[in-house]
Amino acid sequence: MLQDCTMAVQVKVPTILRPQTGGSKTVEASGDTLDAVLKDVDAKHEGLRARLVDDEGKLHRFVNIYVDDEDVRFNGSLDAPVGENSTVTILPAVAGG
Amino acid sequence: MLQLSQEFHDRIVAHARRDHPDEACGVIAGRDGRPERFLEMVNAARSPTFYEFDSLDLLKLYKDMDSRDEEPVVIYHSHTATEAYPSRTDVSYASEPDAHYVLVSTREDQADPQRPEFRSYRIVDGVISEEPVEII
Numbered sequence: 755m756l757q758d759c760t761m762a763v764q765v766k767v768p769t770i771l772r773p774q775t776g777g778s779k780t781v782e783a784s785g786d787t788l789d790a791v792l793k794d795v796d797a798k799h800e801g802l803r804a805r806l807v808d809d810e811g812k813l814h815r816f817v818n819i820y821v822d823d824e825d826v827r828f829n830g831s832l833d834a835p836v837g838e839n840s841t842v843t844i845l846p847a848v849a850g851g
Numbered sequence: 852m853l854q855l856s857q858e859f860h861d862r863i864v865a866h867a868r869r870d871h872p873d874e875a876c877g878v879i880a881g882r883d884g885r886p887e888r889f890l891e892m893v894n895a896a897r898s899p900t901f902y903e904f905d906s907l908d909l910l911k912l913y914k915d916m917d918s919r920d921e922e923p924v925v926i927y928h929s930h931t932a933t934e935a936y937p938s939r940t941d942v943s944y945a946s947e948p949d950a951h952y953v954l955v956s957t958r959e960d961q962a963d964p965q966r967p968e969f970r971s972y973r974i975v976d977g978v979i980s981e982e983p984v985e986i987i
Contacts, residue, residue: 768946769922769947769948770946770947770948816943816944816946818906818909818910820906820910823907823910825906825907825910843910845909845910845913846944846946847903847904847906847944847946848876848878848903848904848909848923848926848944848947849896849901849902849903849904849940849944850902850928850937850938850941850944850945851900851901851902851938851939851940851941
């Protein structure tokens with residue numbers, strides 16, 4: 755099968771969000787910012803983005819997202835640049851009171 | 852039910868006492884639901900009322916577990932002034948439906964501070980279910 759060469763970003767999905775991806779640990783997407791990648795993922799796996807981004811368009815504080823091992827909170831949040839062969843890792847924060 | 856070795860039980864209690872009055876936190880990773888590898892984590896919040904794994908520590912931890920085919924079997928933390936029961940914040944952050952959430956209390960006004968309250972829960976979709984802890 756021909757591989758679409760623009761679909762090279764790997765998105766790693768945590769256990770809690772795998773019901774949204776049909777059980778897949780990793781999904782492929784395209785986009786040059788985190789926002790674009792998440793929108794692309796959401797087009798195929800509807801509902802995933804809503805678990806990560808709130809109504810005001812900000813990342814939920816319950817979740818950490820990394821582009822190539824860098825926490826996007828320190829790199830533009832949803833505007834964080836994503837390279838063609840980047841890996842986006844989504845992890846729920848481990849925290850509490 | 853959570854089955855835990857005496858050693859892991861004692862290490863959780865020792866960590867909680869050492870970090871008191873701040874909350875202590877950590878993970879016991881393992882396979883097939885068996886707690887095997889004890890990993891103390893730093894509480895990045897360094898707070899008596901909140902704990903949080905540092906975001907880069909968290910990434911490193913999950914990559915490490917992934918490469919070993921492990922899961923977080925136990926996620927523990929301490930409450931330093933209240934009982935060993937999940938707070939509303941604990942429930943809102945809980946996102947490992949297969950993990951045992953272990954709470955230990957280091958509060959001074961408990962029945963027997965030599966044997967601190969040590970309890971375990973499942974937290975799934977916002978619902979807390981306590982489970983027995985068997986020390987083996």
